Amino acid sequence: MGVDASWISETVTSMGAAFSLKVRRKLHSVQSPYQKLDVYETEHWGNLMVLDDAFMLTSLENFLYHEMMAHPALFTHPAPKRVVIIGGGDCGTLREVLRHPGVESVVQIDIDEEVTRAAERFFPELCESNGDARATLAFDDGIRWMREAPDGSVDIIIVDSTDPVGPGEGLFGPAFIADCHRVLAPQGILVGQSESPFYHMETLKNYHRAMVAAGFTDRRSLLFPQPVYPGGSITCTLASKGLPLDVFREDDAGRKPFPTRYYNAEVHRGALAMPEFIKDALSVL
Amino acid sequence: MGVDASWISETVTSMGAAFSLKVRRKLHSVQSPYQKLDVYETEHWGNLMVLDDAFMLTSLENFLYHEMMAHPALFTHPAPKRVVIIGGGDCGTLREVLRHPGVESVVQIDIDEEVTRAAERFFPELCESNGDARATLAFDDGIRWMREAPDGSVDIIIVDSTDPVGPGEGLFGPAFIADCHRVLAPQGILVGQSESPFYHMETLKNYHRAMVAAGFTDRRSLLFPQPVYPGGSITCTLASKGLPLDVFREDDAGRKPFPTRYYNAEVHRGALAMPEFIKDALSVL
Structure with missing residues (x-):
């Protein structure tokens, strides 16, 4: 056929x-x-x-992405309270973040309100937590928002972006990543969608380079399946401000008070393992 | 475009x-x-x-599959000497198996000699170990071969098959899997290509069912990227005769005397983690 x-x-x-x-x-x-x-x-x-x-x-597979954009970062930070999502207009990452009872506020800033309006109509399950009192949905330029945000005011920044072309381009750039570093409090974590290592290794390497340049003390790229992207896999990359990223709250993740379909403590630990070809590519930074 | x-x-x-x-x-x-x-x-x-x-x-991505079909099983068995590959006519898995210095013999039985002839011409790098004195290439019916093989005569059986249609179909069936169990020595391991959990969960479940029925004492499905298959991921499933599969020779894997591009000890440990949706699907067996 x-x-x-x-x-x-x-x-x-x-x-x-x-x-x-x-x-x-x-x-x-x-x-x-x-x-x-x-x-x-x-x-x-x-x-x-x-x-x-x-x-x-x-509808069928978005759980993979949304769980991996949220839970590894949230179970690594010792006590995440203030979360910002840049992009993420489909609200699926927001829903996962709000599953963590310790989170006190989540601000989601997507430049394109049409994404959220379409998600409400065609992916209502992803928007089921949009009315949570802890959530704020803003439709604005995330790059400018980050430039204007106060120093040390956020525990976790999640960059849930499209590919680094069009509206997503600046979210991979060194100026934005440096702003994220400034806006994060000590022990803060930045996590971003960082493309497929099979297709865009240079993008991944440049992302790590920008994180080093911004002053992040540790970085990890987690590979996970993404069946509807060509290549079938994608990474999220975590960068931290003073926190080792190979340690996380494994006991809390093992006792998480909410269901997941991909993520669990063993999967988190497993995703920290770096395949040889990715290790090699990142070793030359 | x-x-x-x-x-x-x-x-x-x-x-x-x-x-x-x-x-x-x-x-x-x-x-x-x-x-x-x-x-x-x-x-x-x-x-x-x-x-x-x-x-x-x-040429670009076969390392993922061939390494994962060979090394997890070979680094789990305490001292694999006698290896049989059913299928695998492209010889890439054979090459990976022969990297293990302790292996004394590898018999590869593919029903279709045309696959090996094409690999020799168009993927010569995969065939570079075909002349190894420890290797035997047979072109025969692997199902019959297994039926006729002596009890307890093999340490590791690798079923490197196509999808469960056409010539690969019988390699997923309970009769063949029961024969594998009989032919394996104590502590022996069967590892087989077991399809994508996103596309063929029933195949994966049936594979586990057949392994249970055959008397295997432990089973593990390892998920790994496969960028040129629709869905982008695939599993290999290990089943053992008396050996726990969550323990492997991590020190040996960490000091492996050969290069790999995907596999390493951390990736092996990581691949043992089972995502929630696979755990759920297999829990109802």
């Missing part, structure tokens, strides 16, 4: 690779001031959100 | 998903008595071998 007009494809031209999903119909399409947003009903993966022709998430 | 005739796609109809690679030209095509075999030169992944329209391996 060929990939015809009843399929939607994401192509990574630089690697001559594409991933396609068979769709039933287009549910939604809007050109926002920042990007093109489409939502499809797929044959087997529930709904699919696409931004500028890049697959963002499906 | 669309997926047109200059791309080769593998489609998983049951999941409405496809992965495609851009190719420069077809290098080889043969219909063997068992399957259709094609080799392409891709734009970015080196050469690609395709069996019955399913992607088998590329």
Whole structure:
């Protein structure tokens, strides 16, 4: 069976690779001031959100990404209370963060309100905690927000961004990462979506370089499956301000008072293991 | 950019998903008595071998699969000497097994000689150990071979098979798995390619069921990236005859006298962690 007009494809031209999903119909399409947003009903993966022709998430597998963007950082910090999410407009990461009872405030800053409006309609399960009194949803420029935020005012910054092109580009840049370092309190953690090591190793290396330059004391890239991205895997990278990242609250993670579908304490420990080819690539920084 | 005739796609109809690679030209095509075999030169992944329209391996990423099929089992067994590979005609797993100096003999039984002939031409690096005095390459029916093999005569059986359709089908069946159990010596380990948990969870569950039924005392599925399979991840499943599989020769793995690009002792330990959704699925066996 060929990939015809009843399929939607994401192509990574630089690697001559594409991933396609068979769709039933287009549910939604809007050109926002920042990007093109489409939502499809797929044959087997529930709904699919696409931004500028890049697959963002499906109903079926988004748990992998959202859990890994939230829980490793939150179970590494000794007592995270003040969390900021830059991007993350689908609200799935926000939902995971709010599962931690010790968290007192979460500010989510996505530049594109259309993403959240589409998530509310087509991924309502991800938005089920948006009414939590601890949550603030802002639609603003995350780069400017970070530039203006007070020193040492945040425990965890989660950069839940698109690829480093279009609106996501500046979120991979050294100036933004340096601002994150300044805004984090001692023991603070920055965690960002850092692409696939099979496709974008240079992006990953540059991300680590910017973290070193900003003064972060430890860095770890965690590899995890992402079945609807071409290449099938993605990393999140954690960087800390004075905290070792190979230690986390394993007992708390083992007794977490909420369900997960991918994350658990063993998976967290396991994700800290770095494959040889990634270790080699990052050793030359 | 669309997926047109200059791309080769593998489609998983049951999941409405496809992965495609851009190719420069077809290098080889043969219909063997068992399957259709094609080799392409891709734009970015080196050469690609395709069996019955399913992607088998590329030059760029086959290290992930071959290392994970060989090293976890070989570093778990206390002293593996006699190894049998069923399938594995591309010889990449054989090469990894032969890196272990304690291994005294490896018999590889692939039903289709065309696979090895194509590997010799288009993936010569995988065949570089085929002349090792410890290696025997047989082209025969692995199911019959196992049925006729003496009790307790093998330390490790590696089932490096295609998907459970066509020539690979019987290699997932209970009769074959029971034969493997009989042929393994005490402390012996069976390891088999066991598909993606995102696509074929029932296959994985049935594999575990057959292992339980055969009398294996411990079982572990290790998830690892496989960027050119739709879904991007795959599992190998280990089953042992009296040996716990959560313990391995970590010191030996840490001091391994050969290079790897994915596997290391931490990755092995990490791969033993089971994500919640896989744990849940296997808990109901």
